[in-house]
Amino acid sequence: MDRPAPSVSAPPRALAHPLPAGMRDLLPEEARRRRALAKRVLDHFVLHGYEPVALPAFEFAEVLERGLGTLDAADVLRFIEPESGEVAALRPDMTPQIARLVATRLADAPRPIRLCYEGTVLRRRQGRARRHRQIPQAGVELYGVGALGGDLEILRLAASAVREAGLEHVVVDLGHAMIARALLDAVPAGLAAELSEVLELKDASRLAAVLASPRATDVPRRIVAAIAALPDLAGGGEADPDGALVFERAGCLLAGTPAEAPLAELRALWDAARKSPELGPALRVDLGELRGLAYYTGAIFHVLADGPGEPIAAGGRYDMLLSRFGLPMPAVGFGLNLDAVAWARDVAGAADEPALRVLLAMGPERAEPLAAALRG
Missing domain, CATH: 1.20.1320 (phosphoenolpyruvate carboxylase, domain 3)
Structure with missing residues (x-):
């Protein structure tokens, strides 16, 4: 029996609803601004002695969940990895990945170890101001430096990073x-x-x-x-x-x-x-802060700005984290939520560097070699 031809007036569901809940596209202008913001922040970290690392988008769930901090296991998006048949997870946070990296690949590296990162994490977002699953982050991890000295370094870097991002009042x-x-x-x-x-x-x-x-x-x-x-x-x-x-x-x-x-x-x-x-001028103290009570072992902080209904940055000391990966070592760090930072920049009216565009009003024979020279 012949099947009826599909109707061209009803688009497939994948086109009518192109993205899963919580996912989104960035159009050219927003993508350019986001890339410039991430580069600006990451360059700032590098200037302060932090070396960049790049991490995989997913890992075995058991490894990631070993280092989960303020997140609940229900926030993790899991799937069966076809090659091994094991349960893998899309990274919900980069700190466990870097802990795994330090405990394995950098176990013999001179200390202190200063690392920075930038990338997207994916998690369930319940009860948040913006329910995006994909969250662009940039942050730093400092290993091998104890309390006070390490905490103060990270606090200062967090404050200078948000100012480098264009936010003066936090x-x-x-x-x-x-x-x-x-x-x-x-x-x-x-x-x-x-x-x-x-x-x-x-x-x-x-x-x-x-x-x-x-x-x-x-x-x-x-x-x-x-x-x-x-x-x-x-x-x-x-x-x-x-x-x-x-x-x-x-x-x-x-x-x-x-x-x-x-x-x-x-x-x-x-x-x-x-x-x-x-x-100093930005500091407030809150002894009743309970975020990550089972994870953090010392100082904790978060950075707030007008606009987002959540912190634009958060961090603290987690000296027991590396022990979960077999290498006890003091650790402290923080992460910036680049979505929240961008939102706060818009509210504050922070200026963006304009994109450079050059119009060559001439024929292609002359324009193409000149354009190539300008790109170089």
């Missing part, structure tokens, strides 16, 4: 992952998990209810008081430019608790960073 929120973790480690595991969720949402009324529940009866009162105060332990800026009010209150609340030592570490980093002219 806020750098600085915290320490071990402050909240040390307090939560002092409460029962089930209660700690709920408190972590509530603290991340900064829901003060629910936090008070959980801490007043019978499950918290046996938790030392000093720990309860410190946890209850975490969402309010934030400051800096015009009202408290040197952070004295926040650190004074935190010092009283955290004295004699396991969080006292990480608070002292954060204060030392804060005091050093405040002296940096490109960083």
Whole structure:
């Protein structure tokens, strides 16, 4: 039986809906601007002594997931790799890839190791301002330098990189992952998990209810008081430019608790960073920041700008990361979300370098050799 000829009036679904949800094209002008932004940032990293590396678009899922940080495993896009039959994953973050690279290919390299990268990661995007799966990133990783020295270097580089990208007015929120973790480690595991969720949402009324529940009866009162105060332990800026009010209150609340030592570490980093002219005016402190609580081991920060509903850059210290790949080593770094940076640039009215175009008003016999000479 003859099949009816396909209708030319109804385009195939692949043409009517050319891209999966969360994916997008960049048209010529936007692509040119994005490429120029990435080059500008990467060149800035290289000028600061960071060597560029290029990484594969996908790897075996087990390797990538070993180094996942603030992402949930559900954010990872997996597939069966045809050659091996093993589960592979499109990279959701570049930090695990670089950790794998350092632990294998660069295990004997002189330290410290300074690396930078640029590329696209792919992940599920739930509850974000822009639900794109593909996220262009650029960032740096510093291996082999401990706290304070390494943290300060990375903070300064993050601040100078966003300014190199054309953003003069940003806020750098600085915290320490071990402050909240040390307090939560002092409460029962089930209660700690709920408190972590509530603290991340900064829901003060629910936090008070959980801490007043019978499950918290046996938790030392000093720990309860410190946890209850975490969402309010934030400051800096015009009202408290040197952070004295926040650190004074935190010092009283955290004295004699396991969080006292990480608070002292954060204060030392804060005091050093405040002296940096490109960083000091932008600094704010937030002791209630819980992002990546199970991943970060020290200072954490994110950079905010007008426009995007999410940080334009984020990073921190993750000294246990390389241990997951068999090579214990201090590590700290940050990544820029180039989509968010571009959005913030548009809001700020940052100027772009115009594309160079030359019109040759002559016949092709003369124009072609002249165009070749100009390109050279």
